[in-house]
Amino acid sequence: xxxxxxxxxxxxxxxxxxxxxxxxxxxxxxxxxxxxxxxxxxxxxxxxxxxxxxxxxxxxxxxxxxxxxxxxxxxxxxxxxxxxxxxxxxxxxxxxxxxxxxxxxxxxxxxxxxxxxxxxxxxxxxxxxxxxxxxxxxxxxxxxxxxxxxxxxxxxxxxxxxxxxxxxxxxxxxxxxxxxxxxxxxxxxxxxxxxxxxxxxxxxxxxxxxxxxxxxxxxxxxxxxxxxxxxxxxxxxxxxxxxxxxxxxxxxxxxxxxxxxxxxxxxxxxxxxxxxxxxxxxxxxxxxxxxxxxxxxxxxxxxxxxxxxxxxxxxxxxxxxxxxxxxxxxxxxxxxxxxxxxxxxxxxxxxxxxxxxxxxxxxxxxxxxx
Amino acid sequence: xxxxxxxxxxxxxxxxxxxxxxxxxxxxxxxxxxxxxxxxxxxxxxxxxxxxxxxxxxxxxxxxxxxxxxxxxxxxxxxxxxxxxxxxxxxxxxxxxxxxxxxxxxxxxxxxxxxxxxxxxxxxxxxxxxxxxxxxxxxxxxxxxxxxxxxxxxxxxxxxxxxxxxxxxxxxxxxxxxxxxxxxxxxxxxxxxxxxxxxxxxxxxxxxxxxxxxxxxxxxxxxxxxxxxxxxxxxxxxxxxxxxxxxxxxxxxxxxxxxxxxxxxxxxxxxxxxxxxxxxxxxxxxxxxxxxxxxxxxxxxxxxxxxxxxxxxxxxxxxxxxxxxxxxxx
Numbered sequence: 001x002x003x004x005x006x007x008x009x010x011x012x013x014x015x016x017x018x019x020x021x022x023x024x025x026x027x028x029x030x031x032x033x034x035x036x037x038x039x040x041x042x043x044x045x046x047x048x049x050x051x052x053x054x055x056x057x058x059x060x061x062x063x064x065x066x067x068x069x070x071x072x073x074x075x076x077x078x079x080x081x082x083x084x085x086x087x088x089x090x091x092x093x094x095x096x097x098x099x100x101x102x103x104x105x106x107x108x109x110x111x112x113x114x115x116x117x118x119x120x121x122x123x124x125x126x127x128x129x130x131x132x133x134x135x136x137x138x139x140x141x142x143x144x145x146x147x148x149x150x151x152x153x154x155x156x157x158x159x160x161x162x163x164x165x166x167x168x169x170x171x172x173x174x175x176x177x178x179x180x181x182x183x184x185x186x187x188x189x190x191x192x193x194x195x196x197x198x199x200x201x202x203x204x205x206x207x208x209x210x211x212x213x214x215x216x217x218x219x220x221x222x223x224x225x226x227x228x229x230x231x232x233x234x235x236x237x238x239x240x241x242x243x244x245x246x247x248x249x250x251x252x253x254x255x256x257x258x259x260x261x262x263x264x265x266x267x268x269x270x271x272x273x274x275x276x277x278x279x280x281x282x283x284x285x286x287x288x289x290x291x292x293x294x295x296x297x298x299x300x301x302x303x304x305x306x307x308x309x310x311x312x313x314x315x316x317x318x319x320x321x322x323x324x325x326x327x328x329x330x331x332x333x334x335x336x337x338x339x340x341x342x343x344x345x346x347x348x349x350x351x352x353x354x355x356x357x358x359x360x361x362x363x364x365x366x367x368x369x370x
Numbered sequence: 371x372x373x374x375x376x377x378x379x380x381x382x383x384x385x386x387x388x389x390x391x392x393x394x395x396x397x398x399x400x401x402x403x404x405x406x407x408x409x410x411x412x413x414x415x416x417x418x419x420x421x422x423x424x425x426x427x428x429x430x431x432x433x434x435x436x437x438x439x440x441x442x443x444x445x446x447x448x449x450x451x452x453x454x455x456x457x458x459x460x461x462x463x464x465x466x467x468x469x470x471x472x473x474x475x476x477x478x479x480x481x482x483x484x485x486x487x488x489x490x491x492x493x494x495x496x497x498x499x500x501x502x503x504x505x506x507x508x509x510x511x512x513x514x515x516x517x518x519x520x521x522x523x524x525x526x527x528x529x530x531x532x533x534x535x536x537x538x539x540x541x542x543x544x545x546x547x548x549x550x551x552x553x554x555x556x557x558x559x560x561x562x563x564x565x566x567x568x569x570x571x572x573x574x575x576x577x578x579x580x581x582x583x584x585x586x587x588x589x590x591x592x593x594x595x596x597x598x599x600x601x602x603x604x605x606x607x608x609x610x611x612x613x614x615x616x617x618x619x620x621x622x623x624x625x626x627x628x629x630x631x632x633x634x635x636x637x638x639x640x641x642x643x644x645x646x647x648x649x650x651x652x653x654x655x656x657x658x659x660x661x662x663x664x665x666x667x668x669x670x671x672x673x674x675x676x677x678x679x680x681x682x683x684x685x686x687x688x689x690x691x692x693x694x695x696x697x698x699x700x
Contacts, residue, residue: 206381207388210676212638215656219393219668222660225401300518304642307520308657323524327646330532330543340521348516 024361028285031360038356041349048346052166055079059115059159061123063097066110076113079163096127117146119163120315122154138331149334151325161338164317168346171233171302172295178237179298180291183244188275188283190245191252198249205242213239217301221310229312232305236298243290251283285361289354296350303343319343371691374699378687382680389676390447390669391440397668398436404456404663405430430456430665443669452673453666457659462670466655470637472546473644473651475567477636480574488579489618492586496594497613508587515580523573523646530569542566544648570647574640578632585628589621596620623694630686634679 022030032038057064062075068089075097078085093100098116101108116128124133133154134140140150140157148157190201208216220235221227255261256279264274305311306320307327314321319339326335405426427433431442446453452462491507498504531543542548548562593599594617602616641653648654652671659667691697 203381203385203388206385207392210385210389210679211393211672212634212641212675212679214641215638215672215675218656218660219396219672223396223400296516304518304520308642308645323521326528327524330528333528333533336524336528340525343521344517347518348513351512351516 024285028357028360032356035356035359038352038360041352041356044345044349045353048165048349049169051162052169055163055166057113059117059119059156059162060113061095061097061116061118061121061127063101063110063112066097066101066108068092068101068108069105095121096124098128115147115158117156117159119155119159119317122150123156138329140332140334142334148338149332151322151335152329152332157322157334157338160317160322161319161342164319164322164339165342167229167316167318168299168302168342171229171236172299172350174230175233175236175240175298175302176291176294178234179239179241179294180244180287182238183241184248184280184287186241187245187248187287188252188280191249192256192271192275192279194253201245201249205245208239209242214301214304217305218310221305227310227312229316232302232312233298236301240294240297240301244287244294247290248283248287251286252279255279255282289358289361292350292354292357296347296354299350300343300347303339371699375684375688378684382684385680386673386676387444390444390673393672394440394443394669395436397665398439400663402663404665405432443666447673452670455659455667456664457662458664458667462666465667466652466670466674469650469652469655472649473637473640473653475563476570476574476640476644476649476651479567479571480578480640481632481636483571483575484578484582488582488586491579492583492590493613493618495583495587496590496617497609499591508584511580511583514576515584517576519573519577520642520646522576523569523643526569526573527646541569544646546650570640570643570649573643578635582628586621586625589624590617593617593620623690626689626693627686630682630684630689633682633685634675637678638675 051058056062056076056079060076060079062078062085064074064076066073066075066089073086073089075085075089078090092104097110098112101110116131117123117134122134122136123131127133131145134146134150134156136150136154137152140146140152140154142149142157146156146158148161150156151160186201186204190198216239217235220239221232224231252275261274261278264278269278302311303318303320303323306316306318307324309324311318311320319342322335322339323343326332326339329335405423424433431439434442443453452466454460455462455465458465491511495504495507527543530539530541534540542565546563546566547559548554548566551559551562554562590613594613599612599616602612607616637652640649640651641656643649644651644653645657652674655667656671658664659671687699691699
């Protein structure tokens with residue numbers, strides 16, 4: 001017993017302050033950050049979200065803040081919901097704030113958005129200082145006054161594009177929120193309970209998968225008498241959940257056999273709690289990937305619908321709607337180039353984020369990258 | 371195997387039944403009345419007598435509630451009768467079969483072209499992995515993959531039909547044939563058709579091409595890490611042979627599965643593009659049928675699309691077993 005290997009005493013290791021190992025998401029975030037393209041895409045989407053939220057502050061004809069006859073108003077909020085623009089003030093100024101506000105109350109003041117243009121109407125002569133009104137038709141090519149040109153009826157394309165960013169962002173998040181919810185709930189129920197529940201849910205998935213998405217969406221949209229953008233979002237959400245459900249189902253089928261689920265069950269934890277507290281967080285990473293790709297898809301579908309004339313009726317600023325105006329006036333290239341680029345870049349950004357997410361969270365790909 | 375097939379087919383029939391039932395209910399609740407549309411077309415500007423309207427509704431089976439009307443439709447369908455189109459005075463089968471050829475011309479060419487180009491491009495990208503030309507190829511394919519087809523279609527139309535108007539590169543804006551098509555010689559007809567089909571085919575192809583190439587490349591990269599590839603290299607097999615014979619053959623399994631899943635795309639993939647290029651195919655027919663409230667045609671198209679999707683899935687599973695001897699369905 002002379003050659004006893006020198007084993008360091010165990011106690012020391014335990015006593016040493018163990019560095020807390022990074023969690024799964026922190027690890028994934030680190031890996032995601034290393035991908036320059038994915039990070040650029042994420043920043044771009046952040047930028048778009050900012051543009052969407054602050055659209056009325058960037059371009060509009062309604063003041064952000066104004067004081068009229070001793071009261072403070074925020075007319076620009078009317079771009080979000082038309083009722084948020086004070087009705088009394090609206091009848092007083094009749095749309096054209098810079099002229100009428102001052103004429104009716106010389107003591108009034110107002111802070112205007114960065115660019116004085118409107119997505120819903122044509123800016124006329126001398127409305128803003130001595131600036132001439134917007135040109136219309138083929139004369140409305142991009143210049144210093146209308147950065148991206150004007151539409152056939154003289155609306156400013158830049159204003160429409162900025163306000164349409166909000167539509168695009170909303171469509172992506174809301175419709176995929178709905179799709180994610182339906183997909184995760186149905187998929188996890190099918191995967192966790194198996195048996196008859198699984199057969200029923202799998203049939204539902206198959207039925208939805210059976211019809212080409214666009215055909216189904218067109219049929220659904222044509223059922224609506226007066227579709228709004230919210231209807232479009234709901235329809236996209238209710239038809240694009242199948243891939244999410246299938247992935248969730250596969251993950252749950254795999255995870256329900258693992259030890260931690262078994263021990264939770266042995267402890268008498270209820271099924272609902274096991275599904276949502278124990279299994280779902282572990283299954284979330286692979287499900288997030290199709291959701292991200294789904295956002296790109298949803299934006300694409302919405303603009304395609306608007307383009308085909310199946311979108312919500314005007315006034316609703318949409319990139320796809322601009323494209324359809326461009327289709328009718330092919331000479332006005334700016335009606336095609338700018339919204340086309342916007343759709344392309346947004347879809348590209350979401351695809352890049354989705355791929356980055358996939359490589360950051362998928363252990364199989366992580367091995368491959370080494 | 372047979373057991374499996376029969377089970378799958380029965381499930382498929384069940385799915386079809388569910389799909390048609392739901393879609394029938396859906397289109398019957400569309401706002402608007404097909405009889406009014408048709409009356410307006412037959413005698414524009416005339417006031418319609420309510421008896422006439424009632425009779426017409428009866429002929430079309432619109433007087434019954436939709437679940438009842440659905441059974442009537444279904445019992446006709448199992449006897450291979452899809453009914454008559456409301457707006458075209460023709461049986462639905464005729465209306466649809468007229469439109470199949472133009473769609474096949476587009477999507478068949480596009481699929482074929484896609485596969486013929488995707489395989490060599492995918493292999494090339496794998497072989498040149500990490501070098502400048504591969505990076506350029508991959509990045510441009512990725513960009514193409516994210517470029518929506520209808521946006522590309524508009525860009526191309528703008529360039530070739532408007533900007534290049536009057537030059538030798540001018541291409542027709544839309545349609546499938548020129549006006550004087552019937553008087554052209556055979557060669558002239560082919561040339562005319564080619565010129566019209568060029569832009570739609572291009573728009574339809576590049577997306578799948580990009581997707582398939584990336585798919586092949588990703589699968590190849592996975593296979594190339596396997597031990598038997600290293601063995602093949604070690605015993606001195608040439609690079610070309612390793613890639614084509616040892617690696618590519620083994621990526622065929624997912625590739626073949628994808629073939630089956632792309633089958634429905636053959637008839638329904640070009641819906642938007644057909645509308646943009648006013649190409650007289652199935653997708654455009656669907657748009658027309660919706661705007662004309664032509665219920666029988668909508669149902670016929672839906673049925674066709676669904677059958678094709680189910681067949682494609684079945685085909686994918688069968689091919690899977692054919693290509694991979696490890697897979698059995700027993």
